[in-house]
Amino acid sequence: MTIAERLRDRAEQLTRSERQLSDVVLQNYPVSGLGTITSLAEAADVSTPTVARLVQKLGFSGFPDFQRSLRAELDEKISSPLTKRERWVDDAPDAHILNRFTKAVIDNIGQSMAKVDPADFDKACSLLSDEKRRVFVVGGRITRTLADYFFLHLQVIRDKVVHIPSNSNAWPHYLLDFEPGDVVVIFDVRRYENSTLRLAEMAGERGVEIVLFSDQWGSPIAQHASVCFTNHIAAPSAWDSNITTMLIAEIVISEVQERNWDTTRPRMEALEEMFDRTRFFRKF
Known part of the structure; x- marks a missing residue:
């Protein structure tokens, strides 16, 4: 799941301050979470411990781990067709493309x-x-x-x-x-x-x-x-x-x-x- 999906799925479990922070993260996602922990806390008008608690609730060990995941998502979002091909060619299993592509589509349907x-x-x-x-x-x-x-x-x-x-x-x-x-x-x-x-x-x-x-x-x-x-x-x-x-x-x-x-x-x-x-x- 993307971080945005995690935030939406856990919305009812968040405190008022955490929901306030979540709204700020989602407003200009994922760029909004790529600054310092202090700047994010100030933008949401919450404390830095609130930011730390939220990222842990999302399953991250800390803010650096949270930002690594955001950067990976950003990299995915802006990938060109050439970049996407290079990635899947390097990681491609030996199974025939008919099976691999079909499995990917079925997984996409299930998750969506x-x-x-x-x-x-x-x-x-x-x-x-x-x-x-x-x-x-x-x-x-x-x-x-x-x-x-x-x-x-x-x-x-x-x-x-x-x-x-x-x-x-x-x-x-x-x-x-x-x-x-x-x-x-x-x-x-x-x-x-x-x-x-x-x-x-x-x-x-x-x-x-x-x-x-x-x-x-x-x-x-x-x-x-x-x-x-x-x-x-x-x-x-x-x-x-x-x-x-x-x-x-x-x-x-x-x-x-x-x-x-x-x-x-x-x-x-x-x-x-x-x-x-x-x-x-x-x-x-």
Whole structure:
């Protein structure tokens, strides 16, 4: 587990001062924990013994051990595809890649599903199924394919769904139309994109709800999100795996479809009629 995951899992076991400290660590995670123990205590307005107690509750022998783990996480977050490949090649077991990759994906699914809070899931589905709200969907350089997939299905399910192009020079035009209560679905995994973060910040200023699909390290956008799905994505490859993110996205799509079925069914029937009239698909 990442330190952020440990902090969230143990939130109910922390004292008031420790929760205050935890909030500060998570605000600009993981960089917020890389200064001195004194500077972190001052930023959270707690004592240095409180910092020491918290890191021990998280399972670390002391503050240096805590920071070593943070640095390792930061190194993972900013890793390029070349760096990731070098790591897994050096550590790769003798088993065939078919087995190794499949095992990594299954492990990712297990760890990710264990972290999904049903309340957060229900909140995301409630936001997305509320037809009074407009929904905007956007991804990044790689995750735009996930955003396109999510948009295509959601557009069939309900109206008022807009796909924002991933190129950063286009989204300010969509930002003009954001209104309080609208929802922006964002896909953002390491290496997190600055333009997407700016979009999230400015959307938040306009009272927009953000549903974020990210990775186990957590995009900086998480601090602006109403709901954040943190999916495990590491795989024995130069590229991260999007399978877990796709899985959660498809479950959300399925639930929103069921919640909106009374209005979704006639939309789908009308769409099928259009397909038949245009002979879009082959008939056997």
